[in-house]
Amino acid sequence: MTSEVRFTLLAKAEELAALCDVRVAVVMHGPSETEPTVWPAVPEATDILHRYANLPDSSKDRSTLDYEGYLRQRIEKLRKEVDNDKIANRDRDINLIIHDLMLGCGQNIDDMSPELLADINSVLETRMKVATDRINFLCSEGAPAKLLRPPRDAELVTASQEPPMCPPLVVAPMVEGAPLALPTAAPPSAPASSPMD
Incomplete structure (x- = not known):
């Protein structure tokens, strides 16, 4: 285990203990190490592990999860x-x-x-x-x-000026007395052309 991974794991354990207000112990042992790394300290980690070992099996099973689980x-x-x-x-x-x-x-x-x-x-x-x-x-x-x-x-007027869109999926019912739309204005008439002399 690289020192960076080890440092990150210990930092996460410290965060977990602080944020959740729980006692956390970490024991890490790599193949090239003669002694395991223990956090926070050996006496505290030993106490936490003993408390866990003394829990009833039903409590342990509920909180234990192996990789397959x-x-x-x-x-x-x-x-x-x-x-x-x-x-x-x-x-x-x-x-x-x-x-x-x-x-x-x-x-x-x-x-x-x-x-x-x-x-x-x-x-x-x-x-x-x-x-x-x-x-x-x-x-x-x-x-x-x-x-x-x-x-x-x-x-x-604002609604009538918006571009047309597809009809909604749920069509709203017509309310009695409500206008359907503004009356359309007559197209502007072409200006009268004056005869050119």
């Missing part, structure tokens, strides 16, 4: 991450399919598998429930008046 835990954690990524990717795929269907392009519904159609149906039902709950909240007596106010003309 570490790898098993790591594999299980990675397996969960992969499963979560698969779910996230499936959700993205379904969102893209719904988006394509809203735009009138993409795959034909008749060509989709029953499992995919069930997933799409589940997503759409969830979104409809969220939209319905939101509408009910906004129409309830407890909704803040600020949320119910119609948009100001300036907001509509």
Whole structure:
């Protein structure tokens, strides 16, 4: 073990002891050494090791982890991450399919598998429930008046000047009495040409 690695390990042990307010002992012995390196000191390390040895086996087993156990835990954690990524990717795929269907392009519904159609149906039902709950909240007596106010003309003008974008995945319901858009202004008329003499 190089002196740099040894120094880093001892520094980490000291940090662990300080930050976690626990007693830490480190014993290192390399093949070329005649005596092990002990931190913080031999009496303190001996006391910590004796206290550990006197613990019941159930406590030791709970906190002891060999390399195989570490790898098993790591594999299980990675397996969960992969499963979560698969779910996230499936959700993205379904969102893209719904988006394509809203735009009138993409795959034909008749060509989709029953499992995919069930997933799409589940997503759409969830979104409809969220939209319905939101509408009910906004129409309830407890909704803040600020949320119910119609948009100001300036907001509509700004919105109408923005470049067109793809329709949203969840279409907001129309609110009764709210303007759909600003009336379009008539195109400016061409200036009258004066006859040239």
